[in-house]
Amino acid sequence: MVxxxxxxxxxxxxxSTPLVYAALGEMITEKSGVLNLGVEGMMLMGAVIGFIxxxxxxxxxxxxxxxxxxxxxxxxxxxxxxLGLQATQxxxxxxxxxxxxxxxxxxxxxxxxxxxxxxxxxxxPLLSDIPFIGPILFKHDIxxxxxxxxxxxxxxxxRKTRAGLILxxxxxxxxxxxxxxxxxxxxxxxxxxxxxxxxxIAGGYLSLSYSPLWIENMSAGRGWIALALVVFATWRPGRVxxxxxxxxxxxxxxxxxxxxxxxxPSQVMSMLPYLATIMVLVLISRDQKKIxxxxxxxxxxxxxxxx
Amino acid sequence: MTKTNSPNPDSLLKLxxxxxxxxxxxxxxxxxxxxxxxxxxxxxxxxxxxxxxxxKMIYGVLKPxxxxxxxxxxxxxINSPAAARELGIAMVFQHFSLFDSLTVLENIVLGxxxxxxxxxxxxxxxxxxxxxxxxxxxxxLVYSLSVGERQRIEIIRCLLQNPxxxxxxxxxxxxxxxxxxxxxxxxxxxxxxxxxILYISHKLDEIKALCxxxxxxxxxxVVASVRVQDETTNSxxxxxxxxxxxxxxxxxxxxxxxxxxxxxxLDYPATDQLSVSLRQVSLEVRGGEILGIAGVAxxxxxxxxxxxxxEVQTRPSSAIRIDNKDCAHQGPDQRxxxxxxxxxxxxxxxxxVPGLTLNENTLLTAHERMGLVRMGLIDFQKSEEFGxxxxxxxxxxxxGVEAEAGSLSGGNLQxxxxxxxxxxxxxxxxxxxxxxxxxxxxxxxxRVALRELADSGTAIVVISQDLDxxxxxxxxxxxxxxxxxxxxxxxxxxxxxxxGLMMSGVETLDNEASE
Numbered sequence: 001m002v003x004x005x006x007x008x009x010x011x012x013x014x015x016s017t018p019l020v021y022a023a024l025g026e027m028i029t030e031k032s033g034v035l036n037l038g039v040e041g042m043m044l045m046g047a048v049i050g051f052i053x054x055x056x057x058x059x060x061x062x063x064x065x066x067x068x069x070x071x072x073x074x075x076x077x078x079x080x081x082x083l084g085l086q087a088t089q090x091x092x093x094x095x096x097x098x099x100x101x102x103x104x105x106x107x108x109x110x111x112x113x114x115x116x117x118x119x120x121x122x123x124x125p126l127l128s129d130i131p132f133i134g135p136i137l138f139k140h141d142i143x144x145x146x147x148x149x150x151x152x153x154x155x156x157x158x159r160k161t162r163a164g165l166i167l168x169x170x171x172x173x174x175x176x177x178x179x180x181x182x183x184x185x186x187x188x189x190x191x192x193x194x195x196x197x198x199x200x201i202a203g204g205y206l207s208l209s210y211s212p213l214w215i216e217n218m219s220a221g222r223g224w225i226a227l228a229l230v231v232f233a234t235w236r237p238g239r240v241x242x243x244x245x246x247x248x249x250x251x252x253x254x255x256x257x258x259x260x261x262x263x264x265p266s267q268v269m270s271m272l273p274y275l276a277t278i279m280v281l282v283l284i285s286r287d288q289k290k291i292x293x294x295x296x297x298x299x300x301x302x303x304x305x306x307x
Numbered sequence: 308m309t310k311t312n313s314p315n316p317d318s319l320l321k322l323x324x325x326x327x328x329x330x331x332x333x334x335x336x337x338x339x340x341x342x343x344x345x346x347x348x349x350x351x352x353x354x355x356x357x358x359x360x361x362x363k364m365i366y367g368v369l370k371p372x373x374x375x376x377x378x379x380x381x382x383x384x385i386n387s388p389a390a391a392r393e394l395g396i397a398m399v400f401q402h403f404s405l406f407d408s409l410t411v412l413e414n415i416v417l418g419x420x421x422x423x424x425x426x427x428x429x430x431x432x433x434x435x436x437x438x439x440x441x442x443x444x445x446x447x448l449v450y451s452l453s454v455g456e457r458q459r460i461e462i463i464r465c466l467l468q469n470p471x472x473x474x475x476x477x478x479x480x481x482x483x484x485x486x487x488x489x490x491x492x493x494x495x496x497x498x499x500x501x502x503x504i505l506y507i508s509h510k511l512d513e514i515k516a517l518c519x520x521x522x523x524x525x526x527x528x529v530v531a532s533v534r535v536q537d538e539t540t541n542s543x544x545x546x547x548x549x550x551x552x553x554x555x556x557x558x559x560x561x562x563x564x565x566x567x568x569x570x571x572x573l574d575y576p577a578t579d580q581l582s583v584s585l586r587q588v589s590l591e592v593r594g595g596e597i598l599g600i601a602g603v604a605x606x607x608x609x610x611x612x613x614x615x616x617x618e619v620q621t622r623p624s625s626a627i628r629i630d631n632k633d634c635a636h637q638g639p640d641q642r643x644x645x646x647x648x649x650x651x652x653x654x655x656x657x658x659x660v661p662g663l664t665l666n667e668n669t670l671l672t673a674h675e676r677m678g679l680v681r682m683g684l685i686d687f688q689k690s691e692e693f694g695x696x697x698x699x700x701x702x703x704x705x706x707g708v709e710a711e712a713g714s715l716s717g718g719n720l721q722x723x724x725x726x727x728x729x730x731x732x733x734x735x736x737x738x739x740x741x742x743x744x745x746x747x748x749x750x751x752x753x754r755v756a757l758r759e760l761a762d763s764g765t766a767i768v769v770i771s772q773d774l775d776x777x778x779x780x781x782x783x784x785x786x787x788x789x790x791x792x793x794x795x796x797x798x799x800x801x802x803x804x805x806x807g808l809m810m811s812g813v814e815t816l817d818n819e820a821s822e
Contacts, residue, residue, distance in 0.1 A: 181388035
């Protein structure tokens with residue numbers, strides 16, 4: 001039993017990790033009051049650029065860095081259009097996704113079929129020897145550990161730091177924030193860049209670790225799932241993390257169930273992760289007051305400094 | 308830089324020839340102002356006179372095109388609100404800069420520089436709130452607070468910086484008379500401690516009660532700088548407006564008209580946490596009569612308007628009767644056909660669609676009553692005539708009926724909306740905040756028009772936070788507090804104190820009546 005369970009749980013963790021990155025990044029962007037629907041496009045660019053960097057330089061760190069910069073670069077385009085030129089956020093985000101899909105396919109033309117062994121696992125000494133827990137929690141690559149750290153950091157940042165408070169304030173009322181004297185545009189730009197960098201890492205994780213190779217459109221809708229997770233988790237980092245694992249978990253479990261020949265049509269099984277994630281998160285997050293407290297009130301609204 | 312005006316050693320702030328223009332508008336034209344230490348100085352002017360532009364330049368939100376600012380005798384430039392705060396200038400805006408989903412404490416932290424916040428901030432907030440009579444709970448979420456409490460956050464936020472100058476932009480527009488008195492106590496105490504206050508208002512009584520000096524702006528220019536005690540409210544008003552206002556003529560004895568509008572024990576539960584439940588609301592208005600409903604914002608006014616004009620339907624249908632017809636179950640269009648017109652408090656988005664022309668906005672409420680639509684087709688000629696008549700009758704300044712509603716100034720759009728409803732000769736009119744954010748001239752025109760409509764036999768309900776306005780135009784006064792409407796008393800007999808008590812929901816009126 002344990003020999004099935006441990007690999008199953010490990011695959012759940014690897015399936016959930018890219019969602020954690022992408023969703024947390026998008027959450028920070030949305031907390032600042034900006035809705036960036038281009039997560040999918042930024043992930044794909046992160047995936048392809050990260051893959052190129054790692055196969056060219058054989059340096060894992062450079063690969064991750066390149067993925068991050070690629071995502072951030074894409075989000076910079078978005079930031080310039082939305083913050084600088086006051087373009088509509090929804091349309092611009094959709095365009096960014098379509099652009100990212102096309103550009104990543106173009107850039108990655110010669111890479112299809114190129115082999116890469118995947119970024120190395122870094123077992124943590126001693127801890128990884130603990131039976132059962134060790135292999136599940138302490139025998140991963142750096143990006144999985146990073147996803148745990150970033151969840152804690154984002155949560156701490158939003159709740160405990162002054163910068164986090166300012167970010168929430170800008171998302172709650174950009175006019176009030178501007179009137180007090182905070183640089184709304186600059187803060188939003190940084191939040192968008194963070195979101196882009198995180199989406200880039202999420203994409204990089206897919207091409208460097210999850211299934212170390214490049215194929216067109218390999219993010220397969222995960223960017224959209226990340227977007228949905230942020231909303232259904234009512235902009236709370238702990239719930240975003242939980243939602244990502246719920247989705248990742250059910251995705252893997254239904255695959256196993258299908259493989260074992262459960263007597264349910266496979267289409268129904270494929271629906272399960274979506275249905276379950278939405279239902280669970282909606283049910284645990286229906287406290288009106290909490291939603292009011294956590295949702296950024298001026299999300300999606302363009303900001304015109306009136307002076 | 309000229310040396311001719313050597314700065315007065317007592318002057319804290321001196322503005323010289325401040326000029327600022329917007330495209331097509333000279334908002335401030337060579338404005339001079341001197342503010343001494345420990346003085347409450349009034350900045351007086353109608354809406355659009357340039358008061359806000361001037362204080363925004365002082366607070367570093369706007370940059371002047373030209374002009375000089377002297378702070379304690381030294382010439383300085385104020386490039387940002389942070390720079391202003393650094394100097395010791397603090398400001399309470401008319402529209403609060405608060406974040407609804409954050410706590411009182413977080414809101415205050417956001418208004419301070421990082422190094423000012425410190426660790427014992429919560430204690431300092433409580434200390435200041437006790438010292439100056441500004442009770443406030445640091446852990447409450449802002450959206451659950453009343454407007455008066457929100458204002459206290461802004462004031463405490465300012466006081467924490469120990470400012471030398473406190474700017475207050477129309478601070479009393481949202482307060483009850485009692486709250487106003489408390490605020491004045493606080494301001495006087497601050498002034499005694501040596502703080503200077505720049506008090507922006509167009510309410511002359513307040514300025515008489517509070518201020519020593521006044522600078523009066525009109526069309527962006529200083530028209531007078533006076534000692535308040537040498538002036539009367541009338542002389543101040545004349546300087547501010549530059550022309551005589553019409554007055555509302557109260558016809559002394561109305562022949563008691565028919566009962567036209569009756570609300571009987573109407574209940575309406577709150578739909579969410581942010582709205583107010585209406586409980587057992589009853590009122591009766593006769594033709595030719597204006598019933599004024601006073602109250603502090605957020606006590607159920609919006610809900611009351613929605614219930615009365617049909618945006619929200621209730622049961623039983625007999626709870627609301629227009630000319631003896633039950634209509635509580637009917638929507639706005641059906642009630643309009645019974646003769647009810649309404650003017651909501653929000654002009655843009657509720658009273659008018661900003662992106663549509665005035666002509667199109669006219670059609671939205673007048674199509675049926677004025678016969679502007681025939682067999683589903685719009686009679687544009689007729690609607691244009693109707694629109695033009697409104698513009699003429701109510702002196703709406705715009706580029707004709709094809710102007711977009713959103714392009715009009717607040718006062719002009721309000722005149723248009725009021726005119727649109729009045730010109731339909733409704734049998735019942737429900738109005739909320741008829742003169743909110745409207746300059747004094749337009750406000751007076753609206754009040755006169757409402758009174759005339761009543762005198763022609765219409766039953767009118769006016770919901771307003773402006774007590775002076777209600778006292779001026781109403782025959783009877785009631786107040787709403789936490790969704791409960793008080794009894795209505797004849798305006799001529801009620802005292803300001805009584806109204807204040809009614810507005811705070813204290814039910815002493817029955818005792819007094821029985822004495």
